[in-house]
Amino acid sequence: MNEFSRRGFLGLAGAAGVAGLAACAGTGTAPSSGGNGGGASSNTIEFWSNHPGNSKPVEQQIIKAFEAANPNLKVKLVDAGKNYEEVAQKFNASLAGGQLPDVVVVSDVTWFNFALNKQLAPLDDLLSAAKIDTSDYVDALYNDYNLDDKHFALPFSRSTPLFYYNKDLWKAAGLEDRGPKDWDEFLTWAPKLKAAAGSDKVVMELPDGSNYLDWVFQNMVWGYGGAYSKEWTPTFSDPNTVKAGKYLQDLAKNGFLKLSKDPAPDFTAGIVGCSMMSTGSLGGVAKDAKFDVGTAFLPGDGNCPTGGAGVGIPANITDERKKNALKFIEFLTNAQNTVTFTQATGYMPVRKSAVDLPEEKAFLEKNPNAKTAIEQLPKTRSQDNVRVLLPGGGARIGKALDQVVQGQDVATVFKALDAESQQVFDSQIKSKLGA
């Protein structure tokens, strides 16, 4: 036998390691015709969730009630990831040949690519066949999942941003106990807040571009009459959008704004005066803050973006499984259960009639900050396409906003953003629309 040297062994080990690395790093999975649709039996509903807002116990509670009401059906709750993106990754893996779930959580960002590639079932016919009245769903939330006049998900864990403020700081600055009417008013408040806060505190903190600044910044853009896009046409270079970008930049330049990975802990610790954060943060902030927490509508009237997730059904499972899956979704999101879910997590009720239920009325009476979120709901509006529907839209805009806050020229950054967004639309979306 030939001698096998240390060098040879290490060389081979290295080569295998390199190959393994590339194989692991890459996708390495061939596209298939969309999963085998197999797996669960027709009377077992597999529900893939990331348990948004630590909702696993309440999901289990709802499932138990569903099984009691439908003794011939079982629901298997599957931990499909720690966030919406991980659920989407797992669902993508199942599309390439694995076992498909019956019900899957899809976020405001992830649902569209699945629908566009015909991997989510359009629900309209199923809803009609099951005689489910969709008019009770909050319109803005229901219509978020609309593509070519078909709906591909129903709202489940839906949230909006709220304006959170430290009432103690507001008082020290001599301000009224309310949020700003618009961002111009906030600018007149900012110096007073800064003087009251002192040098070791921050007037306003927002999440950075890697952590959804692009979501809350839509409020400023809309407030100044701009938009990320009109339908599919990017409008970052619109003078009003640029004006909003300059406003954000000036806030940072004048020391009124800081970005962070997550403003919630800093706000809760009392070192931040105000922020725009999800309604989903409300429970934790209200529980842990050692000061009086105030919540208000986002500045401007009707300039609040929707967010969060819905639940959809894979296209490539049997009709019988789809029927059962829809039955479960309807139960999961009915008025009673949306109230149960909302109160446990801080998300929004997705049914109009939910706010009229006695337990919800009592809850809102006890939790006025939660009431702010409910009252803001009719003023919400669906997000602009290039953020929420264009692949990588949020990350792309977030990157640009980070650059703006760091002082780069707003018009130049936004012009490049227009070009990039248009290129992505042309190459990845255009040919598939209406197909």
Add this chain to the structure above:
Amino acid sequence: MQSSVTDSRRDTPVSAGPPEQVGPAPRRSSGKAWEWTLAALLLLPNLVLLVVFTYRPLLDNIRLSFTDWNISSPVANPVGLANYVEWFGRDDTRVVVRNTLVFTVATVGISMALGLGLALLLDQKLKGRNLVRSVVFAPFVISGAAVGIAFQFVFDPQFGLVRDLLARVGASSPDFYQQPGWALFMVTVTYIWKNLGYTFVIYLAALQGRRADLDEAAEIDGASAWTRFRRVLMPQLRPTTFFLSITVLLSSVQVFDIINVMTRGGPQGNGTATLVYQVYQETFVNQRAGYGATVATIMFVILLAVTVVQVRFMDRGQKS
């Protein structure tokens, strides 16, 4: 590992000891056939695993790199070299390659140097050295995600440990999460802290297997500590250094968990994005699995080239 290899160091000055053996007596052909059969039987299970889980996905990945596959789509259309042309032409490629290079060189170089230093120190007969050895090695067995979460607090510019330490000397903390240079520094330090135990323990094992008589002989001959380190110890550690340079390089290039937890590739979009992170970003965030496969293939070629150069370098070192 040392016992599994033969004598590629035989002709180096430091290991020149007993005269070369003549080797085993010639065997009959049936004996050779049996050796080959045995080798095949022993290798087959691992070969099967390698083919199924490494080489097949690798080839599949290369094939996909020539397509426009959207990860949710059942269809992947061939696009020729378009993905490769795009990667070489894009502005962010330069940033990602630079980040990967800086991160890899820093983590490989610093963790090997520190690992060797600590191994030399804790190879001495010191009181409590076993405890210190355990402490140094412990972070290596903690998951990268957990380390990333813990170090977020260490580097937090509002209330982190680093801020507190800097405040004691009157300095302010950099904003590690908003400035790309500092963000890369932060993930590099975190990665080195987590993985230092690996280089340390491998070097320590090598030091404990070295020939002390050579060092003593050199000392008697009047060689200085530095000369003994350079001329006597390091040549004995050469195979270990080579092994570590490959394994640490590969694990550094693979880093994903710490970056994803601490910065999600930001700030400013790709401030800490490395090639592996770009594969993730393109495949799962931008849904361009074909393009992600292209980046993975390019990374494979680069790493293969680096490994070949390392092997050649080692080979030349042996011969000289």
